[in-house]
Amino acid sequence: MKHIAEIVSVGTEILLGNIVNTDARDISQMLSELGINVYYHTVVGDNPERLSQVVGIAKSRADIIITTGGLGPTCDDLTKQILAESFGKKLVLNEEEAEFIKSYFEKAIRRKTFTQNNMRQAMLPEGCTIFRNHWGTAPGCAFEADGVHVLMLPGPPRECITMFRSCAMPYLRSLSDGEIVSHNVHVFGLGESAMEDKLHEMMENMQNPTVAPYAKEGECFTRVTAKAATAEEAEALMKPIIKDICEILGPVVYGIDTGSLEKTVFDLLKEKGKTLATAESCTGGLVSSRLTSIPGSSEVFLGGVAAYSNESKIALLGVKPETIAANGAVCRDVAIQMATGIREKLNSDISIGITGIAGPSSDGSGKEVGLVYVAMNAEGNVHCRCLHLGSERFRVRTAAANNALDMIRRYLTGLDI
Numbered sequence: 521m522k523h524i525a526e527i528v529s530v531g532t533e534i535l536l537g538n539i540v541n542t543d544a545r546d547i548s549q550m551l552s553e554l555g556i557n558v559y560y561h562t563v564v565g566d567n568p569e570r571l572s573q574v575v576g577i578a579k580s581r582a583d584i585i586i587t588t589g590g591l592g593p594t595c596d597d598l599t600k601q602i603l604a605e606s607f608g609k610k611l612v613l614n615e616e617e618a619e620f621i622k623s624y625f626e627k628a629i630r631r632k633t634f635t636q637n638n639m640r641q642a643m644l645p646e647g648c649t650i651f652r653n654h655w656g657t658a659p660g661c662a663f664e665a666d667g668v669h670v671l672m673l674p675g676p677p678r679e680c681i682t683m684f685r686s687c688a689m690p691y692l693r694s695l696s697d698g699e700i701v702s703h704n705v706h707v708f709g710l711g712e713s714a715m716e717d718k719l720h721e722m723m724e725n726m727q728n729p730t731v732a733p734y735a736k737e738g739e740c741f742t743r744v745t746a747k748a749a750t751a752e753e754a755e756a757l758m759k760p761i762i763k764d765i766c767e768i769l770g771p772v773v774y775g776i777d778t779g780s781l782e783k784t785v786f787d788l789l790k791e792k793g794k795t796l797a798t799a800e801s802c803t804g805g806l807v808s809s810r811l812t813s814i815p816g817s818s819e820v821f822l823g824g825v826a827a828y829s830n831e832s833k834i835a836l837l838g839v840k841p842e843t844i845a846a847n848g849a850v851c852r853d854v855a856i857q858m859a860t861g862i863r864e865k866l867n868s869d870i871s872i873g874i875t876g877i878a879g880p881s882s883d884g885s886g887k888e889v890g891l892v893y894v895a896m897n898a899e900g901n902v903h904c905r906c907l908h909l910g911s912e913r914f915r916v917r918t919a920a921a922n923n924a925l926d927m928i929r930r931y932l933t934g935l936d937i
Contacts (some may be wrong), residue, residue: 523695525551525558526582528574530590530599531675532565543588543673543680550684550803554692554733555700555745556584566596573604583668584692589675591658593637599672600643600661607665609645617650617659618642624657630751641702651687655679662691669695684864701754702745705765708781708926709772712740718768722761729758731765739781774926781925782810788932789820789870796928797868798824799837799858801849802892805838806921822866827858837861837873848885850875852904855895863897871897872924876907878916892920896937903927903937 528542534541541563548558559582564574571590576585578585590599594793604611641658644650656679662671671688674682693700707715712735716723719742723731729746744761748754751795766773775784789796798808808824811817825836830849833839838861843853858873876892877883895902905923909916930937 523556523584523585524582525556525586526560526562526578527558527565528578528585528587529561529675530571531563531588532567532596534563534589535565541561542677543675546677546681547586547588547673547684550650550681550689551692552743553700553702553745554689555696555702555747556692564661566590566598568602571598571602572606575602579606579666579668585668585670586671586673586688588673588680591641591660591672591674593635593640593657597658600645602672603672604645607645607663607668607670609647609663609665611643612646613639614642614644614650614659617644619651619686620652620659622656624653625757649691651691652682653679653683660687663690679849696747698747698749699754700745700747701751701758703758703762704741704743704777705769705773706739706741706775706781707769707772708739708777708922710740710769710775711735715740715742715769719765722764722768726761729754731761738915738922741829746884773928774929780810781922781929782807783813784812785925785928785932786811786814786817786820788929790816792932794932795820795822795864796867796870796872797822797866798872798874798924799862800824800826800874801828801833801858802878803874803917803921803924804828806917807872807874807924810921810925812857822914825862825865833858833875836865838864848883848887850877850883850885850887850891850893852893852895852906855893855904856897856902859895859897860902869899870928872928873897874920874924876909876916876920878920879911879913890916894917894920894923894927896924897930898928898931903931924925 529541529544533539544561564571587599590597642660645663648661648663653659660673660683712733716733729744733742744758746754746757778784794902805826811821827833830844837858839857855873855875859871863871875896877889879889889911892907895904909919
């Protein structure tokens with residue numbers, strides 16, 4: 521049976537633009553892994569009448585309703601109450617959850633005063649499946665009524681997404697009469713439309729498995745999903761398709777289910793026993809930040825310098841003043857000298873040097889916004905990319921960091937840099 525899902529995000533703060541609704545985005549991505557179609561995203565404020573109207577509309581067009589937010593202890597947290605009323609369910613106090621919430625306050629939050637309004641969080645629809653919240657206080661839950669499966673999750677992304685993956689996904693998998701398995705083929709160096717064009721014929725002729733392209737910030741991926749009686753059978757269906765995709769796309773494929781370029785680079789550095797150092801100007805330490813977000817990165821990452829001014833490039837990295845005087849700070853030679861300088865300072869196997877104009881205005885040199893040079897010194901072998909990345913500051917910085925990571929990946933895998 522094909523399911524249709526609607527995600528209802530509850531919170532006036534989302535409507536006001538005070539927070540970005542990342543919950544709906546992340547849940548949609550995880551639902552696609554399960555082969556569940558998301559047809560609607562709805563945002564509604566903390567208003568009982570409007571929330572009730574939204575739930576009524578969702579009931580008429582979806583057989584899975586997933587709500588985020590509105591499960592807390594305050595008077596404007598009305599999600600459970602409205603959902604229970606809409607589906608004819610009573611809210612009852614769950615003693616086990618009440619004790620768990622008290623214990624969480626005492627041990628995790630270490631708050632001595634426990635106010636009674638926190639017990640509202642333990643009021644749950646009768647007969648529901650409880651999603652215990654090990655990451656906060658408000659439990660989630662799921663129930664089925666009137667042919668609709670309702671899942672309620674807390675709003676804070678750390679709680680919501682972890683609960684969805686560990687509790688809601690197993691619940692939703694049980695609704696299927698088979699196993700649905702997905703794999704993501706990650707790509708850098710090819711846009712979504714170009715990737716779709718290369719895979720178009722394959723995608724047109726496929727029903728099971730299915731192949732779908734997706735764009736991420738500065739890169740893209742294609743998701744292969746198969747449904748079969750068992751996970752093993754689904755894997756067997758996908759294996760030749762993934763192989764074909766990798767052959768069609770070639771070296772722009774940087775991994776299967778790896779999640780990010782930095783994780784791919786980290787794994788390769790670790791596998792090859794190599795170390796890395798970075799010298800960054802326009803990216804301001806973005807490459808080092810992304811690498812050090814990975815646990816254990818100290819095994820391969822020696823350190824980095826964010827050398828923004830010309831003076832810091834000269835003093836910390838050994839960039840020659842005459843090079844800057846002749847060509848400006850944004851040039852091939854400066855990028856190479858930055859990479860070489862940090863490699864010599866930290867004695868790394870591989871080093872990166874990045875200099876560019878991130879915008880929104882130029883640096884007075886007459887060079888275009890978005891001009892970036894990314895250099896790599898890999899065990900004495902020097903490579904440099906000259907990039908033209910547009911005028912949007914965030915995109916320029918992200919794309920420059922991605923290119924640096926891609927150069928390292930290609931070097932470590934023996935590909936053309």
